[in-house]
Amino acid sequence: MVKKFIILGYGNPDRGDDGVAYYLLQKLIRQFGNDADILTKFEEVGVCEVNEQIDIWYNLQLIPEISQDLAQYENAIFIDAHTAEIPEPILITKITPKYQNSPFTHHLTPASCLSLAEKLYQHAPNATLVTIRGYQFDFSRELSPQTNVLADSAFEEISRLIAE
Amino acid sequence: MTQKITIEPVTRIEGHAKITINIKDDGSVEHAYLHINEFRGFEKFCEGRMVFEMPLITPRICGICPVSHHLASAKAADAALGVEPPRPASLLRELMHMGQIIQSHGMHFFELAGPDLLLGFDADPAIRNVVGIIQSNPTLALQAVNLRKFGQEIIKTTGGRKIHPNFAVPGGVNKALTVEERDDILSKLDENIATIKAGLEIFKGWAAQNVGQINEFAVFSSGYMGLVTPENSLELYDGKIRMVDKTGSQLELFPASNYLENIAEHVEDWSYLKFPYYRKMGWPAGVYRVGPLGRLNTCEKIDTPMAQEEFIQYRKMNDGKPIENTLHFHYARLIETLFAAEKVRTLLEDADILSKDILNTHHNYQGEGIGVIEAPRGTLFHHYWVKKNGQIEKLNLIVATGNNNWAMCEAVDSVAKRYVKGPDVTEGMLNRVEAAVRAHDPCLSCSTHAVGQMPMVVDVRDLQGNLLNTIKRG
Numbered sequence: 001m002v003k004k005f006i007i008l009g010y011g012n013p014d015r016g017d018d019g020v021a022y023y024l025l026q027k028l029i030r031q032f033g034n035d036a037d038i039l040t041k042f043e044e045v046g047v048c049e050v051n052e053q054i055d056i057w058y059n060l061q062l063i064p065e066i067s068q069d070l071a072q073y074e075n076a077i078f079i080d081a082h083t084a085e086i087p088e089p090i091l092i093t094k095i096t097p098k099y100q101n102s103p104f105t106h107h108l109t110p111a112s113c114l115s116l117a118e119k120l121y122q123h124a125p126n127a128t129l130v131t132i133r134g135y136q137f138d139f140s141r142e143l144s145p146q147t148n149v150l151a152d153s154a155f156e157e158i159s160r161l162i163a164e
Numbered sequence: 165m166t167q168k169i170t171i172e173p174v175t176r177i178e179g180h181a182k183i184t185i186n187i188k189d190d191g192s193v194e195h196a197y198l199h200i201n202e203f204r205g206f207e208k209f210c211e212g213r214m215v216f217e218m219p220l221i222t223p224r225i226c227g228i229c230p231v232s233h234h235l236a237s238a239k240a241a242d243a244a245l246g247v248e249p250p251r252p253a254s255l256l257r258e259l260m261h262m263g264q265i266i267q268s269h270g271m272h273f274f275e276l277a278g279p280d281l282l283l284g285f286d287a288d289p290a291i292r293n294v295v296g297i298i299q300s301n302p303t304l305a306l307q308a309v310n311l312r313k314f315g316q317e318i319i320k321t322t323g324g325r326k327i328h329p330n331f332a333v334p335g336g337v338n339k340a341l342t343v344e345e346r347d348d349i350l351s352k353l354d355e356n357i358a359t360i361k362a363g364l365e366i367f368k369g370w371a372a373q374n375v376g377q378i379n380e381f382a383v384f385s386s387g388y389m390g391l392v393t394p395e396n397s398l399e400l401y402d403g404k405i406r407m408v409d410k411t412g413s414q415l416e417l418f419p420a421s422n423y424l425e426n427i428a429e430h431v432e433d434w435s436y437l438k439f440p441y442y443r444k445m446g447w448p449a450g451v452y453r454v455g456p457l458g459r460l461n462t463c464e465k466i467d468t469p470m471a472q473e474e475f476i477q478y479r480k481m482n483d484g485k486p487i488e489n490t491l492h493f494h495y496a497r498l499i500e501t502l503f504a505a506e507k508v509r510t511l512l513e514d515a516d517i518l519s520k521d522i523l524n525t526h527h528n529y530q531g532e533g534i535g536v537i538e539a540p541r542g543t544l545f546h547h548y549w550v551k552k553n554g555q556i557e558k559l560n561l562i563v564a565t566g567n568n569n570w571a572m573c574e575a576v577d578s579v580a581k582r583y584v585k586g587p588d589v590t591e592g593m594l595n596r597v598e599a600a601v602r603a604h605d606p607c608l609s610c611s612t613h614a615v616g617q618m619p620m621v622v623d624v625r626d627l628q629g630n631l632l633n634t635i636k637r638g
Contacts (some may be wrong), residue, residue, distance in 0.1 A: 014224040017222075043323050043328075060230075063312075063316075064271065064275060064309050064312055065313045065316070068309070091433065096610060099429065116298075116309070119298045119299070119302070120298060120302065120305060120306055120309065133556070139206070139209045139224075156186070
């Protein structure tokens, strides 16, 4: 049976605002979760059930194996930080399967993951990318004040997407 | 009027690189530069931290190769505290390391480099990616994803955690291996070795059809460096550091503790990443390459049977002399992946791998420690100066990609001069320049992952800096 939602957060919580997705996943667990224990284990278990409708997944970066999990869902929401090259503080955009090569290094985009799911496992979920502007990417486990505020707004948007 | 072409990945604050190509009036390339704009504040950040924290902190340098830093850090801490891990702990650390090699090398060949080679540099970007390969061989594509997953599972099984490993500690490790865990890994080994061998056949088949390209694409001489066993066999976890010259003759064989006597770093004002070189030969005569090509030129044999068989074929290409062709990084990388998989079996069949004797707590403070390991990309050094109370006084890191900085720059320059003919710079030309860097499997991301498409931007400028043209990929 295809489950309704998977929410994928990625980024490094030790690099300031790069970890905004990590913090948003924690908020989602607190808001929607059936089991408080998830807060202590979600970053280690791969796909983790929040409730009957929603699973979450966290990693430092997107990896090819996630395509196998993606194929099991109707809908996916990807959460990440973005830099100043994107003007909107919070960007919410539909994404479709499209494989993109990284110029140099081991790096996958959400669209690439969807493409792998579609090609390898014959199904890609309806997908949305939510990115939040980051201001500080130093070695820190805290969000900048600006990103902290934006994260709260992004959380409301994600909650609305889940409820639709 | 000379033109300047800039290729720059965007949407990254740090850890990205830029390529600048200076074009002369006749359209030929004057010079090409690879600029590394990597943030290197990590050493400062760690000063004052406790040495036992370093194997936990340093994996956070990079989301791509955290295990390499984790293990090199533990080895540096071992040395600084004067503590020798029990043999079972070293076996377990090496097992984790082999998982890292398998997942990293496997992903690089099948998902990153494979499309360049198998679909051609001039192929439509829409298909010149792993999806193009999937469409032609979906079974192999699934196997490739599973190969990476297999390597990751070895890391998770040994370390008990998927990311941010908390496994290697000064004096050993903190988790033993169970019989069930050992048997689970062993049960999946043969199918993954088959995938690696399939990759090797794919590469060799491609190479046989593209001899001309391989012999023209970024072929140049250098020294080479890598870890070796006492018998000069390939070694990825421990051993001494061997340097050879362009003919394969030994220049040096030294322990990690002597690296500063043998390696110096040159600085250029157009790159934040320094250029390591062999000190006794000076700059630039002492330049060297590391990573798969460097390692297979440095060693004289491989101690596992299947990889040794491949190695013999590999070295025959240049009559036993070092292989200088940049595209053979991919071939060497696959041979190393095969070695790592065979090594997994050797380690798991060692009776000590299940031992509970995994931690030595008797310290003999030394004050300074150096840990070296062969990361997937090359030789990685962690050097710590530690106070008596255990605080880090200062540290020095030479990351694997840094050791290959000169090589990447040389490859970019060589390929640009051969294939780029301005002012109309085609996608195919730029693909080749990109492929020259990609062959080295560099790690430039420094663990930030802000969105996210990594498009390439080419700015064509005149000498006054006026933008003449912009080409964007992605």
